[in-house]
Amino acid sequence: MFTLEGKTFVIMGVANKRSIAWGIAQSLDKAGANLIFTYAGQRFEKPVRDLVETLEGKHDLLLPCDVTNDEDVKACFDEIGKRVGKIDGLAHCIAFAKTEELSGNFSDTSREGFLLAHNISSFSLTVVAKHAKPLMTEGGSIVTLTYLGGERVVPNYNIMGVAKASLDMSVRYLANDLGQHNIRVNAISAGPIRTLSAKGVSDFNSVLKEIEERAPLRRNTTQEEVGDTALFLFSHLSRGITGETIHCDSGYHIL
Numbered sequence: 001m002f003t004l005e006g007k008t009f010v011i012m013g014v015a016n017k018r019s020i021a022w023g024i025a026q027s028l029d030k031a032g033a034n035l036i037f038t039y040a041g042q043r044f045e046k047p048v049r050d051l052v053e054t055l056e057g058k059h060d061l062l063l064p065c066d067v068t069n070d071e072d073v074k075a076c077f078d079e080i081g082k083r084v085g086k087i088d089g090l091a092h093c094i095a096f097a098k099t100e101e102l103s104g105n106f107s108d109t110s111r112e113g114f115l116l117a118h119n120i121s122s123f124s125l126t127v128v129a130k131h132a133k134p135l136m137t138e139g140g141s142i143v144t145l146t147y148l149g150g151e152r153v154v155p156n157y158n159i160m161g162v163a164k165a166s167l168d169m170s171v172r173y174l175a176n177d178l179g180q181h182n183i184r185v186n187a188i189s190a191g192p193i194r195t196l197s198a199k200g201v202s203d204f205n206s207v208l209k210e211i212e213e214r215a216p217l218r219r220n221t222t223q224e225e226v227g228d229t230a231l232f233l234f235s236h237l238s239r240g241i242t243g244e245t246i247h248c249d250s251g252y253h254i255l
């Protein structure tokens, strides 16, 4: 097993222990990395802090960062710079769309809902990369999370599919832009996982069942599998890979 000892990573988007960001945090923690966590608003600090205390390593730095607010993002990375100086990577595990726009007719998507989904789920990667870049003085790796619904039409994913397509292309433009600084930018396209975001999706059980029946590996994706894929993308082992989307979805995307 390789080690990430002495390396520092920022994890954005832990809501609770089911979050994919938490799977990533656990994999990086096991590899000996130093972790910094960001959460959306002050009221989320306590639950995230309680979770972080269960990790093997001691990770003290938790900061608020609402990605819709430029000043918040700048202040967050300024503080990280002051506290640790250099970072080696960042996991962007953030998305949001209005519940009412995640079912029904896509043509009913509102202007406000369209812009909100793109602001939080897509533009946030670019603004975060801009502020993380000066801290990646020895190169770095940025990893975001995407879903198949950004490549092809998946029932009810609706506005999130369009936002993920924008996110996927942002990964490629950012990879091209930041590659000269030895900063790599990649996405993991995860299979469906029951997280807080997935809560309220009415037919989630049937989505999971379809994967069990049809995906090449005949099983659903786990938080740990995505965590270990991120670990690879954050490690020296993936040093030649940028602008890529790795599907960690039991192979479902080939069907």
Ligand code: NDP
Pocket (backbone or CB within 6 Å): 012, 013, 014, 015, 016, 018, 019, 020, 021, 039, 040, 041, 044, 065, 066, 067, 068, 092, 093, 094, 095, 096, 120, 145, 146, 147, 148, 189, 190, 191, 192, 193, 194, 195, 196, 197, 198
């Ligand atoms: P979670 O609900 O656990 O995580 C979503 C996170 O987005 C939360 O931590 C939430 O923060 C954060 N967030 C929302 N709005 C903002 C904001 N304005 N500023 C900062 N953070 C914000 O769900 P997942 O782990 O499932 O989602 C993580 C990523 O994985 C998303 O990009 C999602 O699209 C993607 N993904 C998920 C799949 C799944 O099946 N679950 C499949 C493929 C991709 P807070 O709680 O503090 O509001």
Ligand code: N5H
Pocket (backbone or CB within 6 Å): 015, 095, 096, 097, 098, 099, 102, 146, 147, 149, 154, 155, 156, 157, 160, 191, 192, 193, 196, 197, 198, 201, 207
């Ligand atoms: C095809 C599907 C099922 C239908 C679509 C689901 C889309 C989910 C993604 C978005 C991000 C979920 C979302 O924004 C939920 C919010 O409206 C309400 N929830 C919240 O506000 C909670 C409290 C917070 C923590 O959530 C966020 N996001 O801040 C897709 C599924 C098969 C796979 C999937 C679930 C993909 C994905 O992108 O997450």
